[in-house]
Amino acid sequence: MTEQRGARVVVLADDLIWQTRLAAVLEALGAQVERARTVADFEAAIAGADFAVVDLTARSYLPVPAIAAAHASGLRVLGVGQHDDVAQRKEALAAGAERVFAYRKLFEDGPATLGAWLQRRSPARPGAASAPASSPAPTPAPE
DSSP: OOTTTTOEEEEEOSOHHHHHHHHHHHHHTTOEEEEESSHHHHHHHTTTOSEEEEESSOSSSOHHHHHHHHHHTTOEEEEEEOTTOHHHHHHHHHHTEEEEEEHHHHHHHHHHHHHHHHHSOOSSSTTOOOOOTTOOOOOOSOO
């Protein structure tokens, strides 16, 4: 998987365990990862980034507006959160998250899942990644 090499990914998570796990997987895939724990840091980091991963179970920021900001900036956005919080998953998708994965999915299959996500290219921004035109609409079903 060489297409994602060098892609800039911003990970917004105030839980250091999940932030570290997500960043480690992304870095192992060759991405350049910038970590953010606050909205201010996240908003500064998304300038020039290709992707954003937002932890939906936050205590110190509102994840849905963060997703909307990253999406509005042209980034491909992935959410990660509780499998049983269907309402929040729907809100994240409506705000611009391409997919929302359950923690368990990324814990068990993070490298393959994130690697496949990073490989797709986007026509929205030169050099950014995206889903192919034939990809199905995202669903809030647990991963």
